[in-house]
Amino acid sequence: MDALLQQFFNLDIMSRALPLVLQGLWQTILLCLIVIPLGLIGGLLFALVSLARSRTVRYAMIVAIDFFRAVPPLVLLIFVYSGLPFAGIRLSPLTAVAVAFFLNTSSYYGEIYRAGIESVGRGQWDAARSTGLNAFHTLASVILPQAVRNVLPDLVSNTVEVVKLTSIASVVALPELLYSADMARSITFNASPIVLAAAIYLVMLWPVVRLISRLERRMAS
Amino acid sequence: MNPFLETFFKPNLIAQYLPSILKGVVVTIEIAFAVVICGLLLGLLLAVVRSLQIKPINALIVIFVDMFRALPPLVIVLIVYFGLPNVGISIPSFAVLWLILTLVLAAFAEEIFWAGILSVPKGQWEAARSTGLTFLGTLGYIVLPQAIRLTIPPITNRTVAITKNTALGTVIGVPEILNQATSAQSFSGNATPLMLGAIAYVILFIPVVALGRFLETRFAWRRS
Numbered sequence: 001m002d003a004l005l006q007q008f009f010n011l012d013i014m015s016r017a018l019p020l021v022l023q024g025l026w027q028t029i030l031l032c033l034i035v036i037p038l039g040l041i042g043g044l045l046f047a048l049v050s051l052a053r054s055r056t057v058r059y060a061m062i063v064a065i066d067f068f069r070a071v072p073p074l075v076l077l078i079f080v081y082s083g084l085p086f087a088g089i090r091l092s093p094l095t096a097v098a099v100a101f102f103l104n105t106s107s108y109y110g111e112i113y114r115a116g117i118e119s120v121g122r123g124q125w126d127a128a129r130s131t132g133l134n135a136f137h138t139l140a141s142v143i144l145p146q147a148v149r150n151v152l153p154d155l156v157s158n159t160v161e162v163v164k165l166t167s168i169a170s171v172v173a174l175p176e177l178l179y180s181a182d183m184a185r186s187i188t189f190n191a192s193p194i195v196l197a198a199a200i201y202l203v204m205l206w207p208v209v210r211l212i213s214r215l216e217r218r219m220a221s
Numbered sequence: 222m223n224p225f226l227e228t229f230f231k232p233n234l235i236a237q238y239l240p241s242i243l244k245g246v247v248v249t250i251e252i253a254f255a256v257v258i259c260g261l262l263l264g265l266l267l268a269v270v271r272s273l274q275i276k277p278i279n280a281l282i283v284i285f286v287d288m289f290r291a292l293p294p295l296v297i298v299l300i301v302y303f304g305l306p307n308v309g310i311s312i313p314s315f316a317v318l319w320l321i322l323t324l325v326l327a328a329f330a331e332e333i334f335w336a337g338i339l340s341v342p343k344g345q346w347e348a349a350r351s352t353g354l355t356f357l358g359t360l361g362y363i364v365l366p367q368a369i370r371l372t373i374p375p376i377t378n379r380t381v382a383i384t385k386n387t388a389l390g391t392v393i394g395v396p397e398i399l400n401q402a403t404s405a406q407s408f409s410g411n412a413t414p415l416m417l418g419a420i421a422y423v424i425l426f427i428p429v430v431a432l433g434r435f436l437e438t439r440f441a442w443r444r445s
Contacts, residue, residue: 003307003308003309004308007304007307007308008300008304062434066427066430066431066434067423067427069381069426069430070385070422070423070425070426070427070429070430071385071419071422071423071426072385072386072387072388072399072422072426073385074388074389074391074399075388075398075399075418075419075422076419078399078403078415079415079416079419082403082406082415083229083406083412083415083416084412086228086229086411086412087224087225087228087229087412115437160290160291161382164291164292164293164294165293166293167293167295167296168293168295168389170295171392178293178295178296178299182299185299185303189307190307191299191300191303191304191307194296194299194300194303194304195300195304197296198292198296198297198300201291201292201293201296202288202291202292205291205292206287206288206291208291209287209290209291210287213332216336217336217339
């Protein structure tokens with residue numbers, strides 16, 4: 001029991017690792033501020049293209065979305081970071097993460113937006129256009145607000161997945177939360193720094209997970 | 222030869238490394254099946270136990286589910302893989318990967334099955350109990366068949382998303398597809414093995430992603 005505490009909850013090691021881990025946390029937050037907006041905007045783009053009038057464009061987008069949902073994000077990231085240099089495209093860890101996350105998360109967000117837009121009746125679109133609103137305004141002020149409300153739990157839950165996913169950036173040596181904690185682990189030969197990182201993820205995400213459960217239950221009833 | 226083909230599809234490297242990528246495919250498929258079966262069964266079991274409404278047990282289930290939904294799987298994998306040997310418990314890396322992904326899938330599956338159970342109207346319970354069915358009989362014959370039908374699309378999508386995480390195994394040296402591909406890449410100094418690995422994942426997972434899309438339109442949650 002004591003060995004367990006020493007190995008996983010060693011407060012002394014945790015307090016020594018704290019500055020490094022907090023630096024990592026700061027990087028994780030910055031990373032989220034880049035990849036979440038990128039995914040939200042890219043997803044909207046993917047959704048609009050996948051609802052295009054041309055059947056060829058629509059099917060091509062759906063194939064691309066399914067492709068990026070089928071490839072594990074870590075595979076995509078390693079491909080972008082260590083495969084593309086062979087073709088002369090060398091990206092920094094941050095750019096590689098941004099590119100890989102853009103392709104992966106836009107596909108997931110895109111599917112959610114598409115379901116939301118499809119849940120708003122076609123009549124809404126026709127009615128708004130007939131009042132003289134142009135296509136952009138119809139989308140921005142009539143369709144999207146309703147669409148987003150209908151799929152809000154899914155959007156929030158996917159955002160939690162994206163925040164969790166930033167931990168794979170550690171594999172390409174981007175010094176985010178997990179990377180810093182793992183570095184502290186390899187210096188101290190003790191798992192407590194990673195437990196500390198886990199505690200930080202929990203503090204950030206647990207309230208959101210609770211919120212999702214509540215939102216989902218409210219939508220179901 | 223075309224430089225693109227030379228970099229990503231070099232024929233002699235394809236011939237040389239295809240066997241090891243295929244070995245990785247077998248490992249990925251084995252772990253994926255073990256995770257899907259154990260994760261879904263454990264998730265269903267937890268949802269059934271939760272429907273018994275025993276307060277302290279339900280609190281424990283909710284804490285377990287929330288924790289595994291909030292923590293990145295790679296974080297838990299590293300804690301278990303690097304922490305346990307130091308306290309004298311050594312688990313092989315593939316077993317660590319299987320265990321963690323099973324628990325993550327169980328947590329998400331429990332939440333989805335539980336939502337399904339809740340969505341069956343109370344009147345169905347009362348009617349079934351009044352015909353003399355026991356609690357478990359009602360659950361097994363009346364409630365679960367309806368609840369599970371409703372949960373098929375979200376469960377499929379979630380299962381695919383979590384099964385893809387088998388690629389995380391490469392970080393702790395599980396010889397799955399990505400691991401085989403990256404080590405072949407560093408031996409050969411060419412991106413062909415990585416391309417083969419990516420193609421292997423696409424071939425494995427595109428059918429299930431497409432199945433998820435089909436199921437979503439077929440048994441969509443009826444939200445009005």
